[in-house]
Amino acid sequence: MSRCLELALKGLGKTKSNPLVGAVIVYKDLIIGEGYHRELGGSHAEVNAINSVTDHSLLKKATLYVNLEPCCHFGKTPPCTQLIKQSGIPLVVIGTRDPNPQVAGKGINFLKQNGIQVITKILEEECRFLNRRFFTFQEKDRPYIILKWAQSADGFMDTRIFPGKNKKRSVITGKRSQILVHKWRSEEMGIMIGTITAIMDDPYLNVRYWKGDDPLRISVERNKTITKDLHLIRDKIKTIIYTEIPKDNSTYVEYICPENKPLSLQFIMKDLREREVLSLIIEGGATLLNSFLEDNIWDEARIFTGNDLLYHGLRAPVINIPGRKYQVQEDTLNVIFNNFQ
Numbered sequence: 001m002s003r004c005l006e007l008a009l010k011g012l013g014k015t016k017s018n019p020l021v022g023a024v025i026v027y028k029d030l031i032i033g034e035g036y037h038r039e040l041g042g043s044h045a046e047v048n049a050i051n052s053v054t055d056h057s058l059l060k061k062a063t064l065y066v067n068l069e070p071c072c073h074f075g076k077t078p079p080c081t082q083l084i085k086q087s088g089i090p091l092v093v094i095g096t097r098d099p100n101p102q103v104a105g106k107g108i109n110f111l112k113q114n115g116i117q118v119i120t121k122i123l124e125e126e127c128r129f130l131n132r133r134f135f136t137f138q139e140k141d142r143p144y145i146i147l148k149w150a151q152s153a154d155g156f157m158d159t160r161i162f163p164g165k166n167k168k169r170s171v172i173t174g175k176r177s178q179i180l181v182h183k184w185r186s187e188e189m190g191i192m193i194g195t196i197t198a199i200m201d202d203p204y205l206n207v208r209y210w211k212g213d214d215p216l217r218i219s220v221e222r223n224k225t226i227t228k229d230l231h232l233i234r235d236k237i238k239t240i241i242y243t244e245i246p247k248d249n250s251t252y253v254e255y256i257c258p259e260n261k262p263l264s265l266q267f268i269m270k271d272l273r274e275r276e277v278l279s280l281i282i283e284g285g286a287t288l289l290n291s292f293l294e295d296n297i298w299d300e301a302r303i304f305t306g307n308d309l310l311y312h313g314l315r316a317p318v319i320n321i322p323g324r325k326y327q328v329q330e331d332t333l334n335v336i337f338n339n340f341q
Helices: 002-009 045-051 056-061 080-087 106-113 124-130 132-140 175-187 195-201 265-274 286-294
Strands: 022-027 030-036 063-068 091-096 117-119 144-151 156-158 190-193 216-221 239-243 253-256 279-282 300-305 324-328 331-337
Touching: 002 022, 002 030, 002 045, 002 063, 002 124, 022 045, 022 056, 030 045, 045 063, 045 080, 056 080, 063 124, 080 106, 091 124, 106 117, 124 132, 132 144, 144 156, 144 175, 144 286, 175 279, 175 324, 175 331, 195 216, 216 265, 239 265, 279 286
Parallel strands: 063 091, 091 117, 144 279, 144 300, 190 216, 190 279, 216 239, 239 253
Antiparallel strands: 022 030, 022 063, 300 331, 324 331
């Protein structure tokens, strides 16, 4: 099962709205086949594992290990349970049940009803944690939310407080931390900033320091306008802007304005859920980050702390939950989870 988790992690950032799944086939204590879900729309882990076995006659005496319950419905690919049955595998070991209502125990029941022995809840906690994005999406009806910011040693995010693109941004973290952030962006489906951050920093919000797909760019437009000269509007990357004033869409920018209801985080989360945005990294500013904290709509926080002092400016949010600290060259990274189970 540990090997299943190692394989599954290879799909991070590529399976999009699908879960991370790895599968291993064992015959007489030897691995004879393995596979993982490589990308959205591609073959599932169980299919890749079965197809990797050289001698298919061994499948009738083998055990299939998989970290998530095999699917039993037709989606972008046929159901894995049907292939498992056809292959003659007599024993399937499953890490955790699939929370998707289309599966949710039905895959396990199908296997049992067709004479296949099933063992469940093996490394269940680890399996749930690996797929925490998918479980949150299914169980809480919203994307998995990661809050990310950098702060000085004395707790400031920036010396600037008011908008103005000609003002120099405070650089808090080193190059290695910046590269790590771009890697994180490649692993999540969306990235979100507030209006002031869009105006003051004019960010690209892409993965130029890492190899991978650019996330869906998202911003909230309140009081001030995100003008057409900013990268959010003029770059050829898919962007959604939630606004309180209706606007016409362009090729790459879609404006979403709620009808007869306030522009709230709850509205945004519901809309992103319907768009199957599995995960979202929030990169500022302080007002937007604090909004997620105040409404308790967050799952993970990744906070960089640099060594320099800023002495004044924009105060960073505060989370009074213990985390785990890592050293990223000269920076300290604190990772905090909001009671994921």
